[in-house]
Amino acid sequence: MSELRIKKLLIGNYRSFNERVVFNFPNKKYLKPISIIGYNNSGKTNMLNAILYSIGYKYTTKETFSINDFYNRQIENVPHIGILLESSIENKYDGKQANLNGYQQLEIQIDGIEIEGAKFRSTDPTGQQENWQSFGALKYYNVFYINFHNIKEEIKTKKTSWGNLSSFLAKHIHKLVETDSVLVDKKEEFDRQTKEATENVLRDSLLQNFIEKIRVNYSANLRNNDCHVEFGLPNYEDIFLQMLFKIGLNGNSENLIPIEQFGDGFISMFVMAVIQAIAETNTEDKCIFLFEEPESFLHENHQEYFYKMVLCPLANKGHQVIYTTHSDKMIDIFDTKSIIRLEFDETEKRTVCKYNNTEEEPNFENIVQINNFNSYIKSIEPNLNKILFSRKVILVEGPNDLLCYNYAFEKIIYDITGDSNFSKAYLNFRNISILPHHGKATALYLLKLCKHFGLDYFLINDLDMEINIIEELNQFEELNALQQSDLYLFDGIENRNATSKGIITTNFNLLKNAGIEKIHFNIPKLEGVIGYESDDKNSLSIWNLLQEIEDFEVDLIPENLTSFLELDSIIEIVEV
Structure with a gap:
């Protein structure tokens, strides 16, 4: 073996x-x-x-x-x-x-x-x-x-003009013919039978006469060298490489x-x-x-x-x-x-390995498990191809966030280049995917998956609070310390309710897992940032509002997101 x-x-x-x-x-x-x-x-x-x-x-x-x-x-x-x-x-x-x-x-x-x-x-x-x-x-x-x-x-x-075998199928058939004792044992008898059969078919035929004329002229061309010319089948081993696989569909063997x-x-x-x-x-x-x-x-x-x-x-x-x-x-x-x-x-212009963990790796725990299958079906499975085969991923909160940011990116790039097609295709050109996570719990899940595979990411979420507490949150290293602080316990002079505490905890987890340079919070929500005042989340109404916005400010597109999108190099690309 x-x-x-x-x-x-x-x-x-x-x-x-x-x-x-x-x-x-x-x-x-x-x-x-x-x-x-x-x-x-x-x-x-x-x-x-x-x-x-x-x-x-x-x-x-x-x-x-x-x-x-x-x-x-x-x-x-x-x-x-x-x-x-x-x-x-x-x-x-x-x-x-x-x-x-x-x-x-x-x-x-x-x-x-x-x-x-x-x-x-x-x-x-x-x-x-x-x-x-x-x-x-x-x-x-x-x-x-x-x-x-x-x-x-x-x-x-078939062999190439150099006598080589190029396909995996040809190499395997050749190896079988060479090593199979059954085929090897039949070689001599096969050669004898095919030689006799060929001679019987050609005997007294015009083709045999034609072959003999070739032999006579070839012998003369070689200064009367008494050569032998035979028109027959290839060598035994090569016959099998000359055969064809033929297919009969629907049971048709004719x-x-x-x-x-x-x-x-x-x-x-x-x-x-x-x-x-x-x-x-x-x-x-x-x-x-x-x-x-x-x-x-x-x-x-x-x-x-x-x-x-x-x-x-x-x-x-x-x-x-x-x-x-x-x-x-x-x-x-x-x-x-x-x-x-x-x-x-793209910076160092070289191939890098972003993920390669073998079973010898200690303390390895697979990122996707059956116990979180619900989150997998909601957020990962529909976006798996984009996560695995993109250079960068932007994670936004929901469908309207996706609508808004796609439009904003396209408009910003068009304002720089004046090229409508390029502005539509810019994210594809950069191999950047933007996808919704449909909730902060699944956002954390997607974030961990990106980090697991070494994928560069940027996370965009609603803060769900009227006051910007991001810098204060970032000062805490551990959740325990946060939960003992006034920020967590009090809302002004009132005790903070359980819902508000839950929001703070979730935002803290997202902030610490992403890193402050890799996350942006819309305050309090996306709709408030773009000036959409209705309580409904009608996508058409939001789309119509987006058409009226001349410039998108840093409260929607912060500098770290601009850097993530590599917008500073657009002019160089267009000029090339």
Whole structure:
């Protein structure tokens, strides 16, 4: 039984990665697929490529890397990729042993101007001794990589013009033909029968006469070299790579259609079946499956189906499953140890790891649990995609707050740029999401989730009090101290009632959890700040009022929110 597993990955100065980032992967007891998530251009593909190179799936030579792979395209930023693998020891065909236990570390030699060489150095798990058993070892283990962006390429089984196999399906079929004793034993008899059958079909035919003419002329062209020309089937091993998968729909076994003639969605479902078949036939081996955005071409329902029926069963069988995704339907938010979250730091211009907690982490408690499922359904589940795949999140109190702030942001940006389309798309351009939390309790929940995943946030709430007590609240470090203070106990000369105390406690918790620079309170409420005097919360009436406002003041858009929105750099963007 062969077994291969990734324990740790190190990346530095490779493409969007600058400072060395270390990724830890759960041990073999953790039977969940591992998702690599992040918004566009955050570095997910770069991370997956680093894995493919370091395990030897993609071959490394001097020509493999160019200056484009060096961070910021600077020759002094030499890429570093290292991986720690755990493997079984397998017997090679020549009697030697294959062993990938330990580190594979990229070594690039440069002369100061250009690349002179590149290779991966293998050492034992201590990093001290060379591991000579790693050379050519990967073929004795099972690694499957599928890029779902090129799904039609992944079902092609023919060799390339260079004689290589490019798709995961072709490689797997080739390996089965090479190693299956049943097929190997039938090779000689198959060659004999097909040769006889071909000769019988061609005998006395125009095609045979045509082939003989070719032989005579070819022999003459080679200065009368007595050559033999045969027109027949490919080699035994290659015949299976020339075959086609054909599909008969609705039980029709007569009119079959080649699989590549179908659309991408249909082919994706076929690839699912191939992956499932590989897993079902690899009952002893423990494989690595690497997938690039498997949700491509799949509707939400089928994304969730793929996760539950393909990815999870693979991992549950002991295979290591690692994949990149943009879909919140393909992650388990109730078990965030299975999530690696990347971001691109816009200030330092590099990929950073915002979240990677393995099961070895002490005192780990998952942020989303079944006991707060009610809050999850109300606030997290509808906004999960925005939370996980945004660079920043603005949390507002309710629908009218969302209406108001979206309009205010758009108007402010339009006043600066005069560009209507850009002002509408500015938050998308900055990868900033704005979403309602529908209550202060759920606001605290969403806030903790943002902090859990390392997501930058800004919280906007109603103070629900006529007097601004924010600075006074911020002076207290602990809730106990606050609850013994005059601020908490008295409202002027009167004893403060329970409702008022509850409001103070909630605001204090929000303030302390968010931090004073990351929160804004509308006093007493949003409607009061924008001058909406009616007791109803009619959205159309509020919208009509917003159209009359010339400028939005700091009591609605404070300076820390302006900074969060990065409004100071709008002119630079527009001028570019």
